[in-house]
Amino acid sequence: MPELPEVETYRRFLNEVILHQAIVALEVRDAHVLGTPEDVLRENLVGRQVTATRRIGKNCFLELSSGQVLALHFGMSGDVGAYRHDHDAPRFTRVALHLADGLRVAFIDPRKFGRIRLTESVAHYQQAKKLGPDALDVTATQLQQRLSPKKTILKPLLLDQSITAGLGNWIVDEVLFQAKIHPERRANTLVTAEFEALHAAIQLVLTTAISHEATYRHFPASFLIHARGWDESATPGTEKHLFCPKHSKTKIAKSYVGGRATYVCPRCQPEPVKSE
DNA sequence: ACCCTTGTTTATGA
DNA sequence: ATCATAAACAAGGG
The missing domain is CATH 1.10.8.50 (Helicase, Ruva Protein; domain 3)
Known part of the structure; x- marks a missing residue:
């Protein structure tokens, strides 16, 4: 379902739960949704925190304290969730970020068309993916x-x-x-x-x-x-x-x-x- | 078992 | 270069 309104809803949710908190672990349950190698992702995430969230079209961005940006695309069936205990992980959780306070933020994607990748900046990603102006901004x-x-x-x-x-x-x-x-x-x-x-x-x-x-x-x-x-x-x-x-x-x-x-x-x- | 599906990328041909 | 079309990706659900 993820079109712009869903992705904006996900972004607001992430903004509520993830901001300014140390990421203590990266859990990869299915590497298929990774657009960046797992070890590179882990190096750039663990010990860092998310300083801001952004969105262009159907893409959500988590700006990291390192200056790098985590870009999320949700494909046909992507979703986000949060849980605290392993046995409460939502079905089809593919990747989870473990936060310092114990909360785990899930990237859920039954059909695995979604992608998580690292990019140097939002502008760079926008150019590389040839994204036009966001539909809410276009005149x-x-x-x-x-x-x-x-x-x-x-x-x-x-x-x-x-x-x-x-x-x-x-x-x-x-x-x-x-x-x-x-x-x-x-x-x-x-x-x-x-x-x-x-x-x-x-x-x-x-x-x-x-x-x-x-x-x-x-x-x-x-x-x-x-x-x-x-x-x-x-x-x-x-x-x-x-x-x-x-x-x-x-x-x-x-x-x-x-x-x-x-x-x-x-x-x-x-x-x-x-x-x- | 078959058909459908919210997205994107790539190939192929016109 | 531009455009149209289909296939591929993956998997759940009716």
């Missing part, structure tokens, strides 16, 4: 500048972390629904008012999601996410509320855009005409 003008030269369809561009960092699959669908723009519109056909609507929708969706700590069930009824069928009966074909939150008679359409599952209200988000 309507910047969006227009970055998107309008492109003739390709909008949704894959919004998922592209080098254009703007932090938007994932469901958020893009939610943003486009709130902005009333079809995901297959060509980016160069959007008018200024639509870039402004896009920007407003990004702000709305991200701030709403963060304020609910990314718990989907608590999102407003006006959100498309409730039509994705993630709740209760998630068996394909048996999804429950498949109707538009604004047009209770209009069924939400599911398709694949850029190879990703995509949900659209055909009435709120009219399909582009062929000439576009």
Whole structure:
């Protein structure tokens, strides 16, 4: 689930539990999630402390007292947790930082697409990974500048972390629904008012999601996410509320855009005409 | 047993 | 150079 709102929620959690405390041990339960060799990581972590936390898009950073930075990416299924006793370690804990006061901070990742690596600075990492401006910082003008030269369809561009960092699959669908723009519109056909609507929708969706700590069930009824069928009966074909939150008679359409599952209200988000 | 999945990287071909 | 597509990564859960 980790898109920007989840990662921001993780960052705030880490900021609460880990700041200004000596790291006394690095426990590696599965080295697969390490993007830096275990011994190098241990050398740079043990005896140091985290002085600040940062986030760009879906990446979380722990700034260390050594000046180095620990970069966390959560892949498809990453999470964080804290525990005190070994037998209380969350299931799928892959790595844990042991703190001076006995608390252990867990990097949890069932599917192991996440990575923990050391980097010299946040700026260096941002450049190396080609991350664009964070989705919460990007302005309507910047969006227009970055998107309008492109003739390709909008949704894959919004998922592209080098254009703007932090938007994932469901958020893009939610943003486009709130902005009333079809995901297959060509980016160069959007008018200024639509870039402004896009920007407003990004702000709305991200701030709403963060304020609910990314718990989907608590999102407003006006959100498309409730039509994705993630709740209760998630068996394909048996999804429950498949109707538009604004047009209770209009069924939400599911398709694949850029190879990703995509949900659209055909009435709120009219399909582009062929000439576009 | 089969199909789906929130992300990113890489290969391949147009 | 740009773009589209698919596969790969790994594994849980329906």
